[in-house]
Structure formats: structure tokens, C-alpha cells
Amino acid sequence: MRLLLFDIDGTLITGDQAGRLAMGSALEHVFGTKGCLDTYSMGGKTDLGIVSDILIEAGLSQEDIDGKIAYFYKMMAEFARDIYPTRAIDACPGVQSLLVQLRDRDGVLLGLLTGNAQTTAPLKLAAAGIDPDQFVVAAFGSDNVDRNNLPAIALHRANAMMEEIITGENVAIIGDTPADVACARAGGATAIAVASGWHTADTLLKYQPDYLFADLSDTAAVLKVLLGN
DSSP: OEEEEEOOBTTTEEOTTHHHHHHHHHHHHHHSOOTTGGGOOOTTOOHHHHHHHHHHHTTOOHHHHHHHHHHHHHHHHHHHHHHGGGSOOEEOTTHHHHHHHHHTOTTEEEEEEOSSOTTTHHHHHHHTTOOGGGOOEEEOTTTOSOGGGHHHHHHHHHHHHOSSOOOGGGEEEEESSHHHHHHHHHTTOEEEEETTSSSOHHHHHTTOOSEEESOSOOHHHHHHHHTTO
16 A cells, blocks of 8 residues: 655645735734744744744743644634635646546555645645545644654554555655655655745755656656556
């Protein structure tokens, strides 16, 4: 069994700053400030890490954050439902065709490994015309502050569903940032980088992914790598 864990922003979709807008609205509503969000570099971070960084810098304690974080995720989803339909959120090149090929393939488990919170990740995918229900396993940015801990969470959830045990050598993590490569390494998984987000192919190459694509539009070539052929 192959477990394929896709990042969302810059890998499956282009978000048009929609996530930042929803997060800012929720931060102001729940915590009374969005702090330095407008200039914060989100690439490869988890929502939990982003919120913690911003609010601690703004003077809140970790106890303040922990006490309201569940409500924050709920409100971020509420704002997202209003904001996402107004933004140009689209699937990245080749994504729809690739997912059609993978969706019903024997021996493949489709999953997500994303910095997005569990409450908003499905909304963002749906806004891009991607069915979130096809991803049967996920580790979210609300699960842990450190992205490098997400592969183990996703693998634990996958193995809880399966009769066989999946190990890191049968896991591929597909993402558009150096942080995606790093978390694949942390999880003992194959690191597949795609330059459809904020980072160029030359930049990603410096982090030595196992495979690098400009985007996911060459379905045959991407399938060969994803399936370990």
C-alpha cells in the first residue's frame, strides 16, 4: 500500500491569500488582534504555529492562546465560508487529472499533510473544485505546532485504518516548500517537491528532494514516481 500525502497551498491549489484573510478575521474576532499577520511568512508553517508566533509576539501568553484555540478554528471556518467564494482559488496545473488517476487505484491511499487547520482545509479544497472526501487520511496544521511531527500523525491514522502496516518507505509527501522536504525526511518518506507555489525549482533543488517537478501536469511522469515504479 502506498500512502500519498499532499500539501494543499501551492501544491494542490492556489489560494489567492484567502487563508490569510480568514485567519486575520478570526484572530481579530477571537483574540482582538491579528498582530503581524500581514507580513508573516506562512510558507511551510502550521496554522497552530503561525497563530502561536503572531499572538505571542503581540503579548499574549500560551495559556491565553490554548484556552481559545478551538474557538479560533471554529470562527476561522465561519469566516472562510464567506471569504473563500469571493477569491480566485483554483486547482494547480495537472492536479485534477492526477487525482482522477489516483482516486480508485488499488494499493493507493490518498491523504493530506497540510499546514491548514482541520476546519478550513476541506473548505479550501472545495473552493478549488477538489473533492476533499477523496483524501481518506490527513494530518493538519491544527494537530501539531511542528510540521515535522505531522508525517507520524498521518501514518498512525493510516495504519489504524488498514489491515497491513504502512511504513515510511511506502509514503510519499508532495509539497511546494523546503518545509515539505524537511518533514518528509523527518518521517522517513519520499520527498517530492513541486515548484507550483512560492518557491522556484532552483530553490527547491537546494534542499535535495528525491524528485522535483515544475508542476503536476505531466500525469504519466508524476504517477510513475508516486507509485514507486
